[in-house]
Amino acid sequence: MSSAPLTPHIDPKGAPIAQTVLLPGDPLRAQFIAENYLTNVVQINSVRNMFGYTGDFNGKQITVMGSGMGVPSASLYTWELINVFGVKRIIRIGSCGGMDDALDTYDIVVAASSSTDSNFMSQYKLPGTFAPTASWSLLSAIAEEAKKQNVPLHVGNVLTSDVFYRHDPSDTKKWADMGVLAVEMESAGIYATAAAAGAEALAVFTVSDHIFKGTETTAKERQNAFTTMMELVLPVAAEA
Template sequence: MSTSEFKETPHIKPNGAEIAETILLPGDPLRAQFIAETYLENPVLFNEVRGMLGYTGTYKGKKISVMGTGMGAPSIGIYSWELINVFGVKNLIRVGSAGALQDHLNLYDIVIAMGASTNSNFASQFNLPGHYSITASYELLEKAKKAADAQGQKVHVGNVLTSDIFYNADKTAAMKWKEMGVACIEMESAALYLNAAHAGVNALCILTISDHVFRAEETTSEERQTSFTKMMEIALELA
């Protein structure tokens, strides 16, 4: 169990409330609130700075936290760094949405990010003498796959793209990633995996397909906030 012990940062102020060693990280803070109110027993609000809601409660007798991270590598980079290095979080599971690239992926399909390709420059801060392969924690990946199997949930495991760009001026970029077998596009996984790897802790991203890049298919903002429950239920088993 991680405890805040009245620690705080410019972005997280728990006022002495506990932050568990395992935390779910949706991009949308309202999704964090939904998870806390739907699944956790006795959830306690530990953060509301900048509206980035965070809660700690109990799930099947185990302490677990959930907190929004905002969109993009810089935002999840800030929150994950502080959770790891200030509050002692050991297992960080992003539960987010993604745009499908591959033809076999459909709305509401679940993708577990084994690796994260990226067009971000986030890794440059580590001054590595080469190209680092950005991957998930195998420990969490294995547990997530087993949890999905136990729940009868079909999941796709593979490579995703963490992009710094939502509206890309290069209209050929998505097809190039598709041709390399990348499953889907999102905006946070690579930064989370890099921060976790550098600190020696575990990270995993579980994604629900919210739209398809090459087909006119998409979910609504309300659906993304409250109906992506299958990935939430897989992630909660990792506590």
């Protein structure tokens, strides 16, 4: 834990930030987790209404905070949490659009790796192509927890895209043809930011819609589906 100084985007006002942080995109989902799953909760952020909370789960302190949408926002919060507040592990929990035929709504996807159409990696000036990859310790832990809870997992490559409303929809099919399971908007930036700082990261998603099948969930259904994901990730966060 750390009670580090504030940043331009996080002001804990002396409240503790745990070494493992869950990052849902929606700050209201962070609030939902804190209110329904954590005890001894203290708020650690409200800057720009990006709510964050620290509390206890199974006797261990964890922090949950919103990250916003897209690589720029999620990587910004990831960088500050790791480099300023001493966070060791980031676990992204969010939604994704399914692309693989085996997927349907409510399924759980874990990003072993994240392909991307973002230019985010260019800042590292690497002499090649960096492959953003999940932490093996976190990935193996989530696999074990899924077995305990009898929750099927789909583990593989996802696409982190900067584009939500795509000008040429056929581009998505090209990624699917390469075996990419699903599309979302944050994990590659989180994985790269964590790797550069020597921290661990994992991204876990609930399929909210399927790009090619045309199936989708309502807002109420997404809340119920996300609950399955939360209950899968929380024990892993507490034991990490």
